[in-house]
Amino acid sequence: MNQKSTTTPAADRYARSTALHEKARQLMPGGVNSPVRAYQSIGRDPIIIREGAGCTVIDVDGNAYIDYVGSFGPLIVGHAHEKVIAAILKTAKRGTSFGMPTELESHMAAAVIDAVPSVEVVRFVNSGTEATMSALRVARGFTGRSKIVKCIGGYHGHADGLLVSAGSGATTLGVPSSPGVPESITSQTLLLPYNNTAAAEKLFEEQGDDIAAIIIEPVAGNMGCVPPEPGYLEDLREMCNDAGTVLIFDEVMCGFRVAYGGAQSLYGIKPDMTAMGKIIGGGMPCAAYGGREDIMRQIAPDGPVYQAGTLSGNPVAMAAGLATLELLREPGTYKRLETLSARLADGLRNAAEKAGVDMQLNRVGSMLTPFFTTRPVTDYDTATASDTAAFATFFGVMLDEGVVLPPSQFEAWFVSLAHDEKTIDQTIAAAQKAFRAVAAG
Numbered sequence: 001m002n003q004k005s006t007t008t009p010a011a012d013r014y015a016r017s018t019a020l021h022e023k024a025r026q027l028m029p030g031g032v033n034s035p036v037r038a039y040q041s042i043g044r045d046p047i048i049i050r051e052g053a054g055c056t057v058i059d060v061d062g063n064a065y066i067d068y069v070g071s072f073g074p075l076i077v078g079h080a081h082e083k084v085i086a087a088i089l090k091t092a093k094r095g096t097s098f099g100m101p102t103e104l105e106s107h108m109a110a111a112v113i114d115a116v117p118s119v120e121v122v123r124f125v126n127s128g129t130e131a132t133m134s135a136l137r138v139a140r141g142f143t144g145r146s147k148i149v150k151c152i153g154g155y156h157g158h159a160d161g162l163l164v165s166a167g168s169g170a171t172t173l174g175v176p177s178s179p180g181v182p183e184s185i186t187s188q189t190l191l192l193p194y195n196n197t198a199a200a201e202k203l204f205e206e207q208g209d210d211i212a213a214i215i216i217e218p219v220a221g222n223m224g225c226v227p228p229e230p231g232y233l234e235d236l237r238e239m240c241n242d243a244g245t246v247l248i249f250d251e252v253m254c255g256f257r258v259a260y261g262g263a264q265s266l267y268g269i270k271p272d273m274t275a276m277g278k279i280i281g282g283g284m285p286c287a288a289y290g291g292r293e294d295i296m297r298q299i300a301p302d303g304p305v306y307q308a309g310t311l312s313g314n315p316v317a318m319a320a321g322l323a324t325l326e327l328l329r330e331p332g333t334y335k336r337l338e339t340l341s342a343r344l345a346d347g348l349r350n351a352a353e354k355a356g357v358d359m360q361l362n363r364v365g366s367m368l369t370p371f372f373t374t375r376p377v378t379d380y381d382t383a384t385a386s387d388t389a390a391f392a393t394f395f396g397v398m399l400d401e402g403v404v405l406p407p408s409q410f411e412a413w414f415v416s417l418a419h420d421e422k423t424i425d426q427t428i429a430a431a432q433k434a435f436r437a438v439a440a441g
C-alpha cells in the first residue's frame with residue numbers, strides 16, 4: 001500500500017490522474033463512460049486506473065489502493081485472477097466472436113441453471129440493462145399487459161421505462177428521471193416504496209389486473225445496500241400469484257454475491273424470472289435473464305417476443321464467467337466472504353462509534369454500505385436522509401489513506417475473495433482516521 005500519503009502533497013500525488021481526466025473530459029461526457037466514475041458527488045477528480053491484481057488497484061501515478069469497488073460488483077474473485085485470465089486468453093486465441101453458436105454457451109447456461117433455483121431456461125445478453133429490459137418485454141408479451149412496477153430507489157439499468165426514481169447514479173446526480181425519456185413510456189411504470197407491503201397491496205388491489213411484472217432487487221444495492229425486511233419478498237410473491245403478475249428478481253448485483261444461488265436461494269423465494277449480470281461475466285461484458293420455461297419459450301425463435309444480440313453469449317465472456325463460477329463453487333467460499341465482511345462491518349461500526357459519528361451499517365454477505373445517518377435505512381427515503389457531505393469527507397480521507405470506495409453514499413461496497421484479514425484491518429485503521437475527520441467536520 002502507499003505509504004507516502006502523509007508526506008506527499010495531494011496535488012502531486014494525483015497529478016497524472018488529474019491531467020488525464022482533464023484531457024478525457026474534452027473527449028467524453030464527464031471524461032467517463034458511466035457517470036458515477038466522474039466522482040462528481042464527492043467533489044474530486046477521479047483516479048485513473050492503470051492496473052489491478054487481487055484486491056488492489058494501482059492508479060497512473062503509481063498509488064496503490066485496497067479496492068472495494070470491484071468494478072461495481074463483478075470482481076468477486078479479485079482483479080486479474082490467474083484462472084480467469086487463463087480462460088480468457090485460451091478462448092480469445094481461438095477467436096473472439098463468431099455469430100454462430102459455441103459449446104461454451106451451453107456450458108455456461110447449464111452452470112447458471114444449476115446455480116439459480118428458479119431458472120429453467122436462460123438467454124445471455126451483454127449488460128444488466130439489456131437483461132432487465134428484455135425480461136420486462138418477455139413478461140409483457142407473456143401476460144399481454146403493459147404496466148410494470150418498480151421500487152423507488154431501485155436501479156435496473158438505463159432502459160427508458162426503468163429510469164424513474166432510479167437510485168445510485170441518478171440519485172447522486174439528483175436526476176430523478178432523465179430528459180429524453182418520453183412520458184408515454186414512464187406512465188407505464190408504477191412506483192412503490194421498498195419494503196412496504198401495505199403500499200404494494202393497495203397498488204395490486206387497484207391495478208393488479210393491468211400489471212405485467214414487478215421488478216425488484218431482492219437485496220437493494222443501488223440506494224446503498226438495503227436488505228429486504230422479513231416477509232416482504234414472500235408477500236410480493238403472493239400478490240403476484242393472485243394477480244397473475246410476473247415476479248422478476250433483478251439479481252444483477254446480488255446474484256452469485258449474497259449466495260451462489262443469489263438472494264432467491266438465501267431467502268428461499270422463487271421468482272418467475274431473474275435478471276443476472278456483473279459476476280456472471282467475471283469482469284467481461286455478460287449478463288443473462290432466465291426463468292420459468294413457459295415464459296422463456298416466448299422468446300424468439302421459440303416464440304414471438306423478439307430479442308437478439310450480435311455479441312450475446314460471446315465466447316470470451318462465457319469463458320471468464322465459467323472460470324469465475326467454478327472458483328465460487330470451491331468449498332468455503334461464501335463462508336469466507338461472510339467472515340471477512342463481518343470483520344469489516346464490525347470494525348467500521350466500532351470506528352464510527354469511537355469517533356462519535358452517526359452511522360448505520362447495512363450488510364448482506366459481502367455487500368455493505370455505511371450510511372451517515374441516525375435512523376435505520378430500510379428504503380429510499382431513509383437512505384437519502386444520509387449526510388452526503390460526511391460521506392464525501394470520509395471517501396476523501398480513505399482515498400488518501402490508500403482505500404478506494406464506490407464514490408457515492410448510495411452504492412454498495414464489495415468484499416472479494418482476494419481481500420484478507422490484513423487488508424480488512426488496514427481498511428479499518430484508515431476508517432478510524434476518516435471517521436475522525438468526519439467528526440471534526
Ligand SMILES: *Cc1c(COP(=O)(O)O)cnc(C)c1O
Nearest residue numbers: 127128129155156157250252253
Ligand atoms: C448494475 C445493475 C444493473 C445494470 O447493469 P449494467 O450491466 O450496468 O447495464 C441492473 N440492475 C442492477 C440491480 C444493477 O446493480
